[in-house]
Amino acid sequence: MKIVVQKFGGTSVATQQRREMVANKVIESMEKGLSPVVVVSAIGRKGDPYATDTLLSLVNNSESHLDRREIDLLLSCGEIISGVVMGETLEKRGYRVKVLTGGQAGIITNNNYGDAEILRVETEKIKKMLEEGIIPIVTGFQGMNSDGDFTTLGRGASDLTGAVLGEALKAEYIEIYTDVDGIMTADPRIVPDASVIDKISYNEVFQFAEQGAKVIHPRAVEYAMRGNIPLYIKNTMSNSPGTIITTARVNSNRIITGIAHMSNRTQVNITFNENDPHEDNNDLFTMLAENNISIDLINVFPSHKVFTIDGKDTEKVKELLKRINANYTLIYNCSKIALIGNGMRGVPGVMAKILQTLNNNNIKVLQTADSHNTIWCLVKEEDTIKAINSLHKIFGL
Numbered sequence: 001m002k003i004v005v006q007k008f009g010g011t012s013v014a015t016q017q018r019r020e021m022v023a024n025k026v027i028e029s030m031e032k033g034l035s036p037v038v039v040v041s042a043i044g045r046k047g048d049p050y051a052t053d054t055l056l057s058l059v060n061n062s063e064s065h066l067d068r069r070e071i072d073l074l075l076s077c078g079e080i081i082s083g084v085v086m087g088e089t090l091e092k093r094g095y096r097v098k099v100l101t102g103g104q105a106g107i108i109t110n111n112n113y114g115d116a117e118i119l120r121v122e123t124e125k126i127k128k129m130l131e132e133g134i135i136p137i138v139t140g141f142q143g144m145n146s147d148g149d150f151t152t153l154g155r156g157a158s159d160l161t162g163a164v165l166g167e168a169l170k171a172e173y174i175e176i177y178t179d180v181d182g183i184m185t186a187d188p189r190i191v192p193d194a195s196v197i198d199k200i201s202y203n204e205v206f207q208f209a210e211q212g213a214k215v216i217h218p219r220a221v222e223y224a225m226r227g228n229i230p231l232y233i234k235n236t237m238s239n240s241p242g243t244i245i246t247t248a249r250v251n252s253n254r255i256i257t258g259i260a261h262m263s264n265r266t267q268v269n270i271t272f273n274e275n276d277p278h279e280d281n282n283d284l285f286t287m288l289a290e291n292n293i294s295i296d297l298i299n300v301f302p303s304h305k306v307f308t309i310d311g312k313d314t315e316k317v318k319e320l321l322k323r324i325n326a327n328y329t330l331i332y333n334c335s336k337i338a339l340i341g342n343g344m345r346g347v348p349g350v351m352a353k354i355l356q357t358l359n360n361n362n363i364k365v366l367q368t369a370d371s372h373n374t375i376w377c378l379v380k381e382e383d384t385i386k387a388i389n390s391l392h393k394i395f396g397l
Ligand code: ADP
Pocket: 008, 009, 010, 011, 012, 041, 156, 177, 178, 179, 180, 182, 183, 184, 185, 186, 187, 188, 189, 212, 213, 214, 215, 216, 258, 259
């Protein structure tokens, strides 16, 4: 039995017309002699009646003290609705289906509601259904803990459901269907002439996802890589070949493969008196870690430290800095732009080219950092679109 896991995102299942297109993709797999396992997200996006954000808004107000357990139960409804509606579409086309919640599909997690970790996947039930010619439709984004409670796996985690099932079922490949033609050189909403990358390595795409390209969940890439299962990103609404992600080294003469970004970052700048041994704030980073604040783009100098945090942590960090009497300044509303590419390894002058391009466009660079395959630049949020478009152009993407 050759299994394929096909995951369909919220926009792919948003209307009956699109659900028919989803059915076409599933039926095509059956006709190729494959046994498809379908994973679905909740219908639509924010504002649509059964989208995750809409469900959350029903209870997420200042008076609500609902337990995270109950919130997970509520959020799980979106995918269940979507699964049943998708099931009906396939049933009408003459196929036998069975809709499974994450728990029923054997996805067992810990108790960390809202961001549960997958402990194991029990595949017997799905395998039995496949042997009987039934199409399992699994609700994405959710699992079940040892108490039998619903848990959710974190935002965007339907991709994770697809990848984890693909790995556990030793699928031939995993397909992630969405509303764009594949992984592109930049978010097409920001760079209208971004192009589709036909082939990319797991580690580059992981980096893309980690740095804010929403197109796939980073942990989904990890699972597929661990199982060495080819991963495709495709468009539900077209027949374009999409992007294939494999371990194969991708031969490209490009220095930069693509650009991603993360908005709502805050830059923290702390100064202290170099000559006062008690004032070097050495405990600062430990204190931030103990308070679950992740920091990045860290630069440490004898008399000051600079780093960035997620904007949502700003108030908490301010409180902590006041507690240790730190002398600090903040720059709100920053955007962290990441230029990613295995091709930049050992190539001199890439950072210089980036800085010159941004300078030529009157964009102030607040901070930079680099690793073997990524260069980061922190800019003000209002410069994001201009910065990404000018870099996209100068690197010939
Ligand atoms: P789904 O609901 O199908 O999971 P998402 O909204 O999570 O879809 O992801 C698809 C979106 O990711 C696209 O509509 C696109 O705007 C965005 N995106 C961001 N960066 C990229 C990129 N580099 N390539 C393709 N899409 C990207």
